Amino acid sequence: MTSSIQFGLDRLLDTPALRRPLTGRRVALLAHPASVTRSLVHSLDALATLPDLRLTAAFGPQHGLRGDKQDNMVESPDFVDPLHHIPVFSLYGEVRRPTDAMMDSFDVLLVDLQDLGCRIYTFITTLRYVLEAAAEHGKTVWVLDRPNPAGRPVEGLLLRPGWESFVGAGPLPMRHGLTMGELARWFIATLRLDVDCQIISMQGWEPDAAPGYGWPAGERSWVNPSPNAPNLSMARAYAGTVMLEGTTLSEGRGTTHPLELFGAPDIDARALLAAMRALAPDWLAGCVLRECWFEPTFHKHAGRLCNGLQIHVEDTAHYDHAAFRPWRLQTLAFKALHLLRPDYPLWRDFAYEYEHDRLAIDLINGSELLREWVDDPVATPSDLDALARPDEAAWCGTREEFLLYR
Numbered sequence: 001m002t003s004s005i006q007f008g009l010d011r012l013l014d015t016p017a018l019r020r021p022l023t024g025r026r027v028a029l030l031a032h033p034a035s036v037t038r039s040l041v042h043s044l045d046a047l048a049t050l051p052d053l054r055l056t057a058a059f060g061p062q063h064g065l066r067g068d069k070q071d072n073m074v075e076s077p078d079f080v081d082p083l084h085h086i087p088v089f090s091l092y093g094e095v096r097r098p099t100d101a102m103m104d105s106f107d108v109l110l111v112d113l114q115d116l117g118c119r120i121y122t123f124i125t126t127l128r129y130v131l132e133a134a135a136e137h138g139k140t141v142w143v144l145d146r147p148n149p150a151g152r153p154v155e156g157l158l159l160r161p162g163w164e165s166f167v168g169a170g171p172l173p174m175r176h177g178l179t180m181g182e183l184a185r186w187f188i189a190t191l192r193l194d195v196d197c198q199i200i201s202m203q204g205w206e207p208d209a210a211p212g213y214g215w216p217a218g219e220r221s222w223v224n225p226s227p228n229a230p231n232l233s234m235a236r237a238y239a240g241t242v243m244l245e246g247t248t249l250s251e252g253r254g255t256t257h258p259l260e261l262f263g264a265p266d267i268d269a270r271a272l273l274a275a276m277r278a279l280a281p282d283w284l285a286g287c288v289l290r291e292c293w294f295e296p297t298f299h300k301h302a303g304r305l306c307n308g309l310q311i312h313v314e315d316t317a318h319y320d321h322a323a324f325r326p327w328r329l330q331t332l333a334f335k336a337l338h339l340l341r342p343d344y345p346l347w348r349d350f351a352y353e354y355e356h357d358r359l360a361i362d363l364i365n366g367s368e369l370l371r372e373w374v375d376d377p378v379a380t381p382s383d384l385d386a387l388a389r390p391d392e393a394a395w396c397g398t399r400e401e402f403l404l405y406r
Contacts, residue, residue: 004203004204005147005202005203005204005205005216005219005220006038006202006203006204007038007144007145007146007147007202007220008112008143008144008145008146008181008199008200008201008202009035009036009037009046009112009144009146009200010037010038011144011200011201011202011203012047012110012142012144012200013037013046013047013050016052018200019050019052022052022053022108024054025054025107025140026054026056026057026105026106026107026108027047027053027054027055027056027106027107027108027109027110028055028056028057028058028059028105028106028108028109029043029044029047029055029057029058029059029109029110029112030058030059030060030061030091030109030110030111030112030113030126031043031044031058031059031060031065031112031113032060032061032063032064032065032113032114032123032225032226033063033065033066033223033224033225033226034113034114034223034224034225035112035113035114038220040221040223042066043110043112043144044058044065044081044084045083045084047110048083048084055086056086056105056106057086057087057089057105057106058081058084058086058087058088058089059088059089059090059091059098059102059109059130060076060088060089060090060091061091061092061113061122061123061126062076062091062092062122062123062126063076063092063226063227064076064090064092065088076090076092076093077090077093078090078093087105089102089105091126091129091130092122092126096125096126096129096166097129097132097133098130098133100137103133103134103137103139104137106139107139107140108139108140108141108142109130109134109139109140109141109142110142110144111127111130111141111142111143111144111184112144112146113126113127113146113180113225114146114149114223114225115146115148115179115180115183115225116148116150116225116229116235116238117148117149117150117151117175117176117177117178117214117235117238117239118150118174118175118176118238118239119156119159119167119168119169119172119173119174119175119176119366120167120174120242120364121226121238121242122166122167122353123180123225124169124172124180124183125166125167125168125169127143127169127180127183127184127187128169128170128187128191131184131187131188131191131193131195131197132191132193134195134196134197135193135194135195139195139196140196140197140198141184141195141196141197141198142197142198142199142200143180143181143184143197143198143200144200145179145180145181145182145199145200145201145202145404146179146180146202147179147202147205147207147214147215147216148177148178148179148207148214149212149214149215149232149235149236150175150177150214150235150236150239151177151207151208151213151321152177152207152208152214153175153177153321153322153324153325154173154176154177154392154395154396154399155173155174155175155239155326155327155388155392156173156174156175156239156327156365156388156391156392157173157365157366157367157369157370157387157388157391158171158172158173158366158391158394158395159171159172159366160366160367160369163362163363163366163367165353165355165363166353167352167353167363167364168363168366169187170190170191171190171366172395173392173395174239174242174327174365175239175326175327176395176399177399178399178402178403179202179404179405181199181200181201181404182399182402182403182404183402184197184199185197185199185404186398186399186402189402199404201404201405202405205405206405207405210316210321211316212232213321215232215235217232228253228259229258229259230256230257230258231314233260233311233312233313233314234257234258234260236313236319236324236326237259237260237311237313237326238259238326239326239327240311240325240326240327240328240329240330241259241260241261241262241311241326241330242259242364243327243330243331243334243361243364243365243370244259244262244330245348245352245360245364246347246348246352246359246360246361246362246363246364247334247346247347247348247361248264248300248345248346248347248348249262249263249264249267249300249308249346250262250263250264250294250296250299250300250301250306250308251300252294252296253296253298253300254296254297254298254299254300254302255294255295255296255297257294257310260310260311261292261294261308261309261310261311262308262309262330262333263292263293263294263306263307263308263309264301264306264307264308265301265304265305265306265307267307267308267337267341267344268307268340269291269292269307269308269309270291271340272309272333272336272337272340273289273291273309275336275337275339275340276289276329276332276333279332279335279336279339279381280328280332280381283325283328283329283332283381284329284332285320285323285324285325286313286319286320286321286322286323286324286325287311287312287313287318287319287320287324287329288311288312288315288318289309289310289311289312290309290310290312291307291308291309292307292309292310293305293306293307293308294306309333311326311329328381328384328388331370331373331374331384332381334346334374335373335374335381338374338375338377339377342377346374347359347360347361347371348360352364359371369387370384373387
């Protein structure tokens with residue numbers, strides 16, 4: 001088990017020498033609800049107690065600084081923090097990128113965001129945008145690093161050129177295996193940014209250590225980084241279940257297990273699981289799939305009884321971190337459903353993250369390739385593997401120089 005881990009925030013708070021370069025400079029914080037100390041004090045409140053630090057502004061990403069927005073794609077307003085009396089700017093409201101006026105409010109931006117290790121999680125895109133703005137305005141960025149709870153495994157197709165969006169910050173696979181600090185290093189190199197960026201790295205993080213395999217299970221409390229990210233199981237499954245947002249199937253929003261299960265009122269989950277096992281049994285490795293029934297209280301199929309499958313990855317007797325491949329598992333469910341019911345209206349056509357002209361499933365995957373594979377009745381699992389494996393191998397080579405933890 002990982003022991004004596006210190007996140008970047010804890011190190012900054014505990015080590016005056018680390019903070020010395022901030023003396024006399026105006027400091028802003030980009031944070032969300034999971035930006036907490038070991039003792040679960042929010043980073044804004046903890047930093048505000050330091051007499052040698054001058055906080056002049058704060059920023060909130062999607063769902064807000066304090067996590068005030070429950071549902072997806074709901075904007076947050078700017079406001080003045082009632083306790084610290086500083087402006088809190090929303091980077092998921094009227095703007096996605098910080099404005100000139102926002103950038104004028106600080107000299108150094110501290111980024112303290114807990115990520116889930118998945119390309120589509122919008123905190124990654126917000127990190128890119130603030131790094132680009134800092135380069136343009138000559139500002140300094142410090143990333144207070146936190147664990148990638150999904151660990152180091154890599155999975156999925158690389159985002160293709162031209163498919164960049166708020167859920168696709170760059171040519172990453174769905175499951176990238178980097179921390180936010182490592183992603184910052186990759187963004188700076190890939191985008192050729194001339195920016196003063198420092199990573200306050202973690203101490204004691206062992207990404208391959210059991211039982212958390214990325215998250216220090218048993219040592220640090222889990223706090224939802226977004227409202228529907230309630231636990232480690234969701235973080236492990238998310239690189240697959242997030243694709244459900246681009247479908248008519250429920251991803252479990254409105255239940256107590258969002259993004260750990262999927263289903264709909266008009267599917268036969270038992271038949272679906274049997275078809276998945278027949279198509280590619282090895283894609284179901286590392287977890288347990290359980291047929292279940294659920295009734296969402298809001299979001300898709302609200303108030304209707306759904307038949308579906310729950311992905312169980314919390315049981316140490318059955319969870320295999322190296323074998324579990326959530327992107328392939330969820331893709332296989334789509335494929336099996338199409339083979340069982342070729343006319344099933346699977347793909348959801350709606351405005352997704354401010355994109356109106358492209359299907360959500362394509363934006364989520366960073367190209368049309370996955371949807372085309374699902375829709376092709378003769379395409380096999382080995383065909384998708386032939387597309388994904390070279391991308392995954394290439395990414396493992398690309399990311400090597402940016403790793404801070406071995």
